[in-house]
Amino acid sequence: MNKSLISEPYSLKNKSVTFKNRIVKSAMSEGMASEKYLPTNNLVRLYQxxxxxxxxxxxxxxVMVDTKALGxxxxxxxExxxxxxxxxxxAEAGIKNNTHFWMQINHPGKQVLKGVVDEAVAPSAIxxxxxxxxxFPKCRALSPEEIEEIIQRFANTAxxxxxxxxxxxxxxxxxxxxxxxxxxxxxxxREDKWGGPIENRFRFLSEIYHAIRARVGDDFPIGVKINSSDFMKAGFSEDDSHFVISELERLGIDLIEISGGTYEKAALFGKNAKPSTVKREAYFLDYAEKLKEKTGVPLVLTGGFRTPTAMNEALKTGATDFIGIARPMALYPDYPNQLLKEKVDDLSVKPIKTGLSFIDNKGLMEITWYSQQLERIGRGKSTKPSFSPLLSLIITLFKNGKEVFQKRRV
Ligand SMILES: Cc1cc2nc3c(=O)[nH]c(=O)nc-3n(C[C@H](O)[C@H](O)[C@H](O)COP(=O)(O)O)c2cc1C
Known part of the structure; x- marks a missing residue:
């Protein structure tokens, strides 16, 4: 094994921010807030x-920017x-042990399942x-005034x-x-300044960035998680993604995290990944390699990484600066410590399958099964890698009724 690059520190350009290593725990919606949408003791325990x-x-x-727009x-x-x-x-729990702890902020738009909100909104009523x-409930298009209000909400939450x-x-x-x-x-x-060419479609994100920067100052790091592509016909393409990232770099973004896919195409969980991709573990590595040829923006590449060998290789080639990891962290909260010691032989992170194809094809069990593991950590219990997906499904249905699958999101 060559030198471990994952253990190397990294300092952000123009900021007094140094990460002690290259491992990033990616966002996982916990579904563990109180009835008033506030952090609970279990959430604090999980982040500790x-x-x-x-x-x-x-x-x-x-974390949502508006109680009326829950996911x-x-x-x-x-808010x-x-x-x-x-x-x-x-926050105090998450910054222990010289760790940086960033809040992911979001608005679901129309990607919210029936029964969760009264009304879904979107750029266009599609x-x-x-x-x-x-x-999904029917959605309606946002008015220009509402768009401006949501931009300010992002800034306020930040x-x-x-x-x-x-x-x-x-x-x-x-x-x-x-x-x-x-x-x-x-x-x-849309046919106004928020829609049309990519320059216009990017305006909402760029205005959010500017509004946040104006409120938090120049020294506070701001990152963006973005798709390499939506993998949808006539959707957000790799070229669009390149454009957006180059623009964000020009604006001074501190960190870009690469993922891909949506509810409609669950590429984020490696659904339909090619065998050559599976071999190199990371689902969006090809894309990151191309991106790094054109930009110098600090990158986190997320999706599929499991072994120190693949992680170190991706860092060595310069395809990424950080390794983003989600599901293994739901099973092994000390996975980074294991990686740094290169002791991860018995890692059992595998696709979660109930055997019921209409459920497995949508990747829904990835969310439900891993969320149950998060809850266990929050309650101070050990995780259960051997937990049966079918049993997980039965328990979920028994507890919440079939609407549960209309309420989980990523
Ligand atoms: C239970 C669960 C919840 C998730 N919630 C979020 C989320 O809130 N925000 C987000 O950007 N990604 C979310 N994701 C996606 C992960 O951040 C990550 O992109 C994906 O799981 C692929 O990485 P992995 O192969 O290391 O798991 C979630 C994934 C899981 C399993």
Whole structure:
């Protein structure tokens, strides 16, 4: 084994921010907030476990910018400072052990399942693919005034995150949520300044970036999670993605995280990945390699990484600067410590399959099964890698009824 590059520190350009290593715990929506959408003791315990687990940076599950725009019933929402102390406790747990802890901030737009919100909004009133329409409420197009209000909400939440002690924020512009809908020509068919060519479709994200920067100052890191592509016909393409990332670099973005896919195409979980991709582990490595030829922006590549060999190789070739990891961290909160010691032989992270194809094909069990593991860590219990997916499904259905699959999101 060559020198371990994952253990090398990294300093952000023009910031006094140094990450102790190259491992990033990627966002996983926890569904563990209180009934008032606030951080709970279990959430604090979960993040303390991750902070102790050794990653250089941990990113929270998506925190919503508006109580009226939830993605799932137990999302955390941060829209005012009424309970800022609870957010301070959460931040304090996540920055232990010299760890950076960033809050991911999000608005679901129309990608919210029936029963969770009264009304879904989107850049344009375009429904999902026919096979998904029964899960989602009808959506309506946002007015220009509403767009401006949402931009300010992102900025407000970011400022509150900074006040609470988070060491950065990540804007969720991937996976088919509102920002990703604005970026996509398939979902954004507006004829005003927010739609049309990619320069216009990017405007919503760039305005959010500027509004946040104005509120948090130049020294506070801002990241963006973005798709390499939506993998949809007439959707957000690799060329669009290159354009957006180059522009964000020009604006001074501190960190870009690469993922891919949406509810409609679950590429983020490696669904339909080519055998050559599976061999190199990371689902979006080819894309990252091409991107790095054109930009110098600091990158986190997320999706599929499992072994120190593949991680070190991706760092060595310069395809990425950081390794993003999600599902293994739900099973092994100290996975980064194991990676740094190169002792991960018995890692059992495999596709979660119930044997029921209509469920397995959508990648729904990846969310449900791993969320149950997060809950266990939050309750102070050990995780259960051998937990049967079918049993997980039965328990979920028994507890929540069939609507549960209409309420989980990524
Ligand atoms: C339970 C669960 C919840 C997730 N929630 C989010 C989220 O809130 N925001 C986000 O950007 N990605 C979310 N993801 C996607 C992960 O961040 C990551 O992109 C994906 O799991 C692929 O990485 P992995 O192969 O290391 O798991 C979630 C994934 C899982 C399993």
């Amino acid at each position: 476990a991750w902070a102790e687990g050794g990653a250089g940076l941990i990113i929270s599950g998506n 799932e019933p137990r999302n955390v929402v941060l 005012n400072d009424d309970h800022i102390d609870l957010f301070k406790q959460w 429904p999902f693919e026919p096979d998904l329409q029964r899960f 400022k509150l995150a900074k006040t609470a002690g988070f060491t950065g924020v990540q804007i969720h512009a991937a996976h088919g949520y509102l920002i990703s809908q604005f970026l996509s020509p398939r979902h954004n068919q």
